Amino acid sequence: MQRFHSISVVISLFVFWLVLSGYFTPFLVTVGLAVSVLVVWFAHRMDVIDQEGHPLQLRGGVVHYWPWLIVEIVKSAWTVSRLIVHPRLPISPTLLRVKMSQRTPVGQVMYANSITLTPGTISVAIEGDEIVVHALTQAGADDLVGGEMDRRVSACEGRA
Amino acid sequence: MSQVIDILSALLMSAGGVFCVIGAVGVLRMPGFYTRMHAASVIDTLGASLIILGLLLQSGFSLASAKLVILWLLIFFCSPTASHSLANAAHQRGIKPWQPDQGASSSSKN
Numbered sequence: 001m002q003r004f005h006s007i008s009v010v011i012s013l014f015v016f017w018l019v020l021s022g023y024f025t026p027f028l029v030t031v032g033l034a035v036s037v038l039v040v041w042f043a044h045r046m047d048v049i050d051q052e053g054h055p056l057q058l059r060g061g062v063v064h065y066w067p068w069l070i071v072e073i074v075k076s077a078w079t080v081s082r083l084i085v086h087p088r089l090p091i092s093p094t095l096l097r098v099k100m101s102q103r104t105p106v107g108q109v110m111y112a113n114s115i116t117l118t119p120g121t122i123s124v125a126i127e128g129d130e131i132v133v134h135a136l137t138q139a140g141a142d143d144l145v146g147g148e149m150d151r152r153v154s155a156c157e158g159r160a
Numbered sequence: 161m162s163q164v165i166d167i168l169s170a171l172l173m174s175a176g177g178v179f180c181v182i183g184a185v186g187v188l189r190m191p192g193f194y195t196r197m198h199a200a201s202v203i204d205t206l207g208a209s210l211i212i213l214g215l216l217l218q219s220g221f222s223l224a225s226a227k228l229v230i231l232w233l234l235i236f237f238c239s240p241t242a243s244h245s246l247a248n249a250a251h252q253r254g255i256k257p258w259q260p261d262q263g264a265s266s267s268s269k270n
Contacts, residue, residue, distance in 0.1 A: 019226045077206035081179060084186035084199055093195055095257050116240035116247075119201040122194060124247045134247065134257060136198040 006044065009054050010036045055106050061156030065110075068152060073118050080119040080136060092138045097130045101150055107157035114149055169217035176210030183207055192258025193250055197243060204239040208232070 017032035018024075043049040051057060083091060098115075102108045112123040112131055120140040125132040135141035179202055186199025212232045219225045 016230075019223065019230065022223050073205050077179070077202050080186070080198060080202050081182045081206075084182055084189060084202070089189060091190070091195060092260065093192070093257050112244060113237075113240040116201070116243045117205060117236065119205060120198055122197055122201070122247045123244050124194075124251045132251070134194045134198075136195060 005051075005054065005056055006040055006049070008056055009043075009049065010040050012054070013039060052106055058106065058110075058156060061158075065152055065156040069114055069117070072149070076121075076140065077119045079140075083136065091136055094135050094138060094141045095124070096133055096135060096141050096145070097127075098133050098144055098150070099130055099147075101129075101154045102157055104157060107153060110156070111150060111153040114153060115144065118149075165217050169214040171214075172210050172217065173214035176207050176212075176214060179203070179210060180207035193255050194247065194257050197247060201239075201243060204235055208235050 013036040014033055017036060018029070021028060021032065040049065083089065100108055100111050102111055108126070112126060115121050115123045115131065115133055120136040121144055122134045123131050124134050133141070133144060135144065183199055183201075183203035186202065187196050190196045190199050209232065212228050216225050216228050219228065
């Protein structure tokens with residue numbers, strides 16, 4: 001598993017090199033491959049390469065989670081845009097605490113970042129197994145308390 | 161065919177521009193610190209995504225598209241992280257969220 005994980009990091013770095021360089025001469029491709037392997041080897045020696053930096057275990061989960069998240073982002077961005085152009089600015093800001101059911105740090109980061117990414121809610125702080133969230137409207141806060149996003153992130157995390 | 165793609169990408173980029181302007185207007189109109197951040201998040205999600213989508217249609221299936229996708233992923237990973245640390249810093253400094261009964265005049269002090 002460890003070896004498979006390292007090889008996957010090498011491949012990711014190599015693809016990143018190829019995309020950014022755009023030159024496919026034998027010399028540059030070889031150098032790119034060598035550098036990718038060297039970087040992963042150094043990272044191994046420094047013990048900074050782990051499941052958190054390259055969360056390969058989430059690969060199945062995000063395929064299901066990201067499309068849903070993008071739809072949510074578009075919906076709430078539209079809601080916030082309508083609030084902004086509304087003449088009376090009908091906002092009802094609230095600060096609330098949301099329980100999170102994720103077990104791993106990667107899952108918790110995913111949940112907190114998803115909350116921030118959706119316009120209308122920002123994760124302000126993490127205290128224990130709760131996230132302090134600032135919501136622009138009461139309706140946005142109620143959506144979050146409903147817990148659908150929490151369930152989906154946990155499902156994505158649990159698919160490993 | 162290329163005309164259709166041109167029109168479609170122009171529409172997407174214009175829509176993205178409109179959402180960026182809406183977000184900017186929101187940053188100016190909203191009262192208080194946290195509410196202004198909500199307005200800004202419209203810019204870096206919907207505004208940026210629509211513009212990148214329009215540019216993807218222009219660049220077609222090429223290396224530039226791959227770079228645009230990497231750029232889009234970068235925005236989607238970094239902007240919530242930056243927003244969170246900004247909000248967290250404000251929270252730790254004890255900035256209180258704006259409440260409706262405060263009125264608009266006192267909001268600038270938040």
